[in-house]
Amino acid sequence: MSxxxxxxxxxxxxFWIALFVIAPLVLVLFYSFRGLDGNFTxxxxxxxxxxxxxxxxxxxxxxxxxxxxxxFLISYPTALLLxxxxxxxxxxxxxxxxSWINILLKVYAFLGIFGTYGLANALLEVVGIGSKQILFTDxxxxxxxxxxFIPFMILPIYNSLDKLSPTLVDASRDLGASSWKTFRHVxxxxxxxxxKAGCQLVFIPSLSLFMITRLIAGNQVITLGTxxxxxxxxxxxxxMGATIAVFLIIAMILIMFLTGNRKRGLMNGKKA
Amino acid sequence: xxxxxxxxxxxxxAAGVLLVLxxxxxxxxxxxxxxxxxxxxxxxxxxEELIREFEEETGIRVIYETFDSNxxxxxxxxxGGTSYDVAVPSEYTIxxxxxxxxxxxxxxxxxxxxxxxxxxxMDLSFDPGNHYSIPYFWGTVGIVYNKEMVGGKTFxxxxxxxxxxxxxDILLVDGAREIMGMSLNSLxxxxxxRDETELQExxxxxxxxxxxxxxxxxxxxxxxxxxxxxxxxxxxxxEAAEIMYENDDLDYVVPEEGSNLWFDNMVIPKTADNAEGxxxxxxxxxxxxxxxxxxxxVGYSTPNKSGYELLPEDISGDDRFYPDPxxxxxxxxxxxxxxxxxxxxxxxxxxxxxxLR
Numbered sequence: 001m002s003x004x005x006x007x008x009x010x011x012x013x014x015f016w017i018a019l020f021v022i023a024p025l026v027l028v029l030f031y032s033f034r035g036l037d038g039n040f041t042x043x044x045x046x047x048x049x050x051x052x053x054x055x056x057x058x059x060x061x062x063x064x065x066x067x068x069x070x071x072f073l074i075s076y077p078t079a080l081l082l083x084x085x086x087x088x089x090x091x092x093x094x095x096x097x098x099s100w101i102n103i104l105l106k107v108y109a110f111l112g113i114f115g116t117y118g119l120a121n122a123l124l125e126v127v128g129i130g131s132k133q134i135l136f137t138d139x140x141x142x143x144x145x146x147x148x149f150i151p152f153m154i155l156p157i158y159n160s161l162d163k164l165s166p167t168l169v170d171a172s173r174d175l176g177a178s179s180w181k182t183f184r185h186v187x188x189x190x191x192x193x194x195x196k197a198g199c200q201l202v203f204i205p206s207l208s209l210f211m212i213t214r215l216i217a218g219n220q221v222i223t224l225g226t227x228x229x230x231x232x233x234x235x236x237x238x239x240m241g242a243t244i245a246v247f248l249i250i251a252m253i254l255i256m257f258l259t260g261n262r263k264r265g266l267m268n269g270k271k272a
Numbered sequence: 273x274x275x276x277x278x279x280x281x282x283x284x285x286a287a288g289v290l291l292v293l294x295x296x297x298x299x300x301x302x303x304x305x306x307x308x309x310x311x312x313x314x315x316x317x318x319x320e321e322l323i324r325e326f327e328e329e330t331g332i333r334v335i336y337e338t339f340d341s342n343x344x345x346x347x348x349x350x351x352g353g354t355s356y357d358v359a360v361p362s363e364y365t366i367x368x369x370x371x372x373x374x375x376x377x378x379x380x381x382x383x384x385x386x387x388x389x390x391x392x393x394m395d396l397s398f399d400p401g402n403h404y405s406i407p408y409f410w411g412t413v414g415i416v417y418n419k420e421m422v423g424g425k426t427f428x429x430x431x432x433x434x435x436x437x438x439x440x441d442i443l444l445v446d447g448a449r450e451i452m453g454m455s456l457n458s459l460x461x462x463x464x465x466r467d468e469t470e471l472q473e474x475x476x477x478x479x480x481x482x483x484x485x486x487x488x489x490x491x492x493x494x495x496x497x498x499x500x501x502x503x504x505x506x507x508x509x510x511e512a513a514e515i516m517y518e519n520d521d522l523d524y525v526v527p528e529e530g531s532n533l534w535f536d537n538m539v540i541p542k543t544a545d546n547a548e549g550x551x552x553x554x555x556x557x558x559x560x561x562x563x564x565x566x567x568x569x570v571g572y573s574t575p576n577k578s579g580y581e582l583l584p585e586d587i588s589g590d591d592r593f594y595p596d597p598x599x600x601x602x603x604x605x606x607x608x609x610x611x612x613x614x615x616x617x618x619x620x621x622x623x624x625x626x627x628l629r
Contacts, residue, residue, distance in 0.1 A: 036611045052623050059626075111492065116501050133440065135501070136487040138629075214446060218487020219625050227622060233343070234448065235618035236611060 025249070031242035044243035053227070053244065060223040061251075063138070064206035067145045068153075071202050072195065074146065075153035079194075080187075082154075083161045092158065099151040107215050110144050111135065114216070136218035144216045145206060152205075153198040160194030161187075196259040204252050224248050309549040310335045312345060312359040314536070317409075319569035326556050332549050349374055355545040358553050363398040363535045366405050367608045375404045376540045382551035385558035388578040392600070393535070397607050405537035406554055407575035409567070411509035412533060412595070412603060413450055414526040416516070421503035430458035430527040433504070434481055442481070443496055443505040444488045448614075448621035449606055450532065451478065451488075454506060457529045464607040468616075475620045482628050497522065508534065509593060513571045524592045530602030535575070 035041035047053070082091050098106070113119045114135040121131040134140050164187065172182040208225030219226075224244055231241030311323075315338040323334050337354070339345040342365040349356060349369075361369065369375050380386060380402075389407060399405045415427050425437070433442060444451055453463030455474035465471060486502045497505045498515040512524040538557065540550045556562060563579030573593045574580055580588055588594060595603075609617070 036615055052619075052626060056626055111495075115496075115499065117499065133486075214488070214490055215492060218443075218489055219446060220487065220629050222622075222626050222628075226625075230618060230622060235615050237615045237618070240615075 028242045028245050028249070031238050032246045034239045034242075036237055036239065041239070044239045047240060048243050048247065056222060056224060056227055057247070059221070060207050060225075063142065063145075063221060063223065064203050066142050067149060067206045068199050068203045070142065070146045071149050071153040072199065075150055075157055075198065076195070078150075079154050079157040079161050082158055088162075095154055096151055099148075103148060104211065106148065107144060107212055110140070110147075110216055114140050135216065136220055138217065138221050141212060141217035141221045144212055145209060148212075149202040149206065152201040156197035156201065157191060157194040160191040164190050200256060200259050203255060207251060208248060307331075308333045308335055309357045309546050309553055310337065310355055311553065312337050312339060312348070312356040312541075314338060314360060315340055317360065317536075317570055319566050322557070322562055322566060325562075326553060329556070330549070330552055332546070332552070334553075346374075349541045349543055352543055355543050356541050357544040357546050357550040359539055359541050360408050360536050361539060363396070363537065364606055364608070366537055366539060367398040369539065369541070370399065370404050374542050376542060376544060376547060377403050378406065378540065378554075379551060382548075383555045383558065385555050385560075388558055388560055388563070388576050390575050390577045390580075393575040396535070396605050398535075398605060399537070405539045406558065408536045408538050408557070409510070409570065409572035410533065410535045410575050411573055411593075412526045413454070413506065413508055413531045414512065414524055414592075416497055416505045416507050416512040416522055416524045418497070418500060418503040418519075418521050419523050420521045421500065427525045428528055430454055430529050432527075433484065433506075434458075434477075435484075438484045438504060440484065440486050441502055441504050442484045443486055443493050443502045445493055445505075445507055446488050446490050448618045450506065450508075451624075452617050452621055453532055453606075455481075457527070457531060460529060463530075463532060463604050464609065466609065466613055471616065471620060475624055478624045479627055482624075485628065488625060488628070510572050513593065517571065526592065526595050526599055526603075528599065528602075530599070530604065533600075533603035533605050535605070 032044055033040055033042070035043055078095075082088055082095075085091050115121070116131065116133075116135070118135075120134055125131055168186055168190070169182055172186045173179070177185070207223065208228070209223050210225035210229045213219060213221050213223055213226045224247070228241045228244050228248070231237045231244070235241075309332050311318075311334055313336070317338075318336075320336075323336060326332070327334055337356070339348070342362050345359060345361060346365060346369065348354065349359065350372075366375075383406065386402075386406065393407050393410060394402055415430075415433065417427055422438075422441075425432075427433075449463070452471070452474055455478045456463045456465055456470065459470070459473060459477060461467075461470045461474065487496075489496065493505055493507055494511050494515050496502060497507070498519050500519075500521075509524065509526070512522070516522045516524060538554050540547055540554075544550055557566065558576060560576060560578035560582055563574050563576035564582035567574035567576075567579065567583060568587060574583075580594070591599075
């Protein structure tokens with residue numbers, strides 16, 4: 001292929017990036033310096049460092065952490081199990097298919113399941129625990145979020161586990177390592193990149209969840225995403241909304257940086 | 273590449289042919305700007321029989337489209353595209369549309385039936401002199417409660433919500449004006465206050481309500497109250513009417529301290545092709561018999577005095593939806609507080625939500 005046509009094919013990509021990635025980012029930054037009167041101001045940033053928004057940031061991070069942790073605890077063993085089953089692709093498909101359903105629909109289903117007269121409470125009643133307040137608690141918020149994000153955690157972990165050469169595990173066992181030691185010193189370190197990718201895919205969107213906070217948590221849990229939505233749609237205080245978004249973007253970049261894979265060689269264990 | 277270009281040309285050509293065809297079809301059926309009227313209204317918010325009657329009476333064909341939020345409607349009208357002739361936004365949206373010059377001023381000469389409207393509902397702050405809008409339905413914000421679940425307790429005042437008996441029992445709508453207004457009203461202040469100390473006091477009082485609040489939700493509140501998920505809710509009267517229709521145990525009350533008075537008004541957007549027909553339609557809906565028929569069907573409160581008098585006793589005598597004058601006097605329309613004040617309300621409401629747990 002000639003250089004010229006290569007450049008030609010690059011045009012859509014450059015346009016896309018410029019229009020839908022760079023321009024919005026610049027706009028967000030621009031709006032974050034605008035007050036309600038439309039003049040340049042730093043007051044939005046001063047406002048962000050008031051107790052309200054700092055508290056909001058801390059609680060957002062805490063919930064995002066919890067969601068990521070539980071998603072990881074469930075996903076890693078599941079992915080490990082998946083690589084051991086005979087019909088891997090079928091099982092994987094069964095896990096991915098629910099993620100094709102619109103999130104809103106899934107969340108509405110949980111309204112019914114967790115409700116006072118829902119399935120979950122009927123079950124608790126039968127077991128003898130008695131009905132509990134499930135909907136509109138932080139438990140239900142974390143539960144539903146974990147449910148929604150699990151496929152995003154399983155896929156990268158599954159991929160890195162699947163790529164892991166079984167000979168390495170065999171070698172470890174041959175040399176006398178217990179299965180726990182093999183897992184700790186061979187399997188897990190070699191799949192850490194998958195784990196990191198999964199954590200990125202779960203943690204970052206968790207920070208900005210807003211629909212679930214209202215529907216499932218009844219605003220008992222508020223995240224940065226909720227505040228941004230409020231400022232853009234209700235208050236029309238785009239400046240403040242953009243300022244929160246700027247901090248969200250900074251947080252995302254930090255997380256990407258922290259979980260980025262700098263040691264690339266490890267993935268290709270076979271060649272090493 | 274060549275194939276792509278050919279494909280593109282074929283698509284363009286097909287689109288052109290379709291456009292011509294649609295145009296032909298429309299003219300052959302006599303559908304042009306003057307003969308049709310596009311009405312943009314909330315879902316299930318009109319007795320469709322009235323549309324048929326209007327078509328027969330005037331020979332104008334009505335295209336009826338619906339929206340489910342003021343914001344969605346506003347976006348569609350801002351974009352143009354469809355030539356909506358009549359729309360029915362809520363009062364705060366009307367103020368915004370007037371500001372953005374999206375509305376055509378009404379010609380009151382063409383609306384003789386305006387005389388039937390209740391004078392108290394005219395000339396309000398969101399549209400002084402009714403230059404742009406005519407009331408369609410009105411309502412209040414109040415408390416809906418399940419008589420069975422609250423054990424025979426009746427509500428008369430906003431303060432009843434603060435009763436320790438109702439731990440974790442209350443659902444609120446997720447609206448800063450509504451909830452801050454509720455707290456302000458319960459303290460005897462105006463829900464349009466600009467006084468910082470009054471606002472702080474209201475926010476403080478809301479924080480005390482926190483243990484009683486089960487959740488703050490959006491439109492789902494109808495479903496949640498309707499299915500007995502919680503016994504008490506703070507809602508708009510229209511939503512209350514809808515769920516009470518389905519669940520007999522529910523009752524609605526407008527608290528004695530006063531509350532919000534809201535309106536959905538008919539307007540003619542800038543997109544209108546048939547302003548004359550739009551005036552005819554608005555005038556038709558203001559005809560007392562039609563207003564009464566519509567109010568009976570939709571279940572909301574009509575602002576049409578003569579129409580109200582035509583309603584059957586069990587509707588017109590229902591003081592939950594047509595409150596006594598003592599209460600009506602205390603109802604307030606939301607003033608356009610301006611961006612900065614509105615931001616203050618929202619900030620306090622957000623703080624209240626953050627401290628909810």
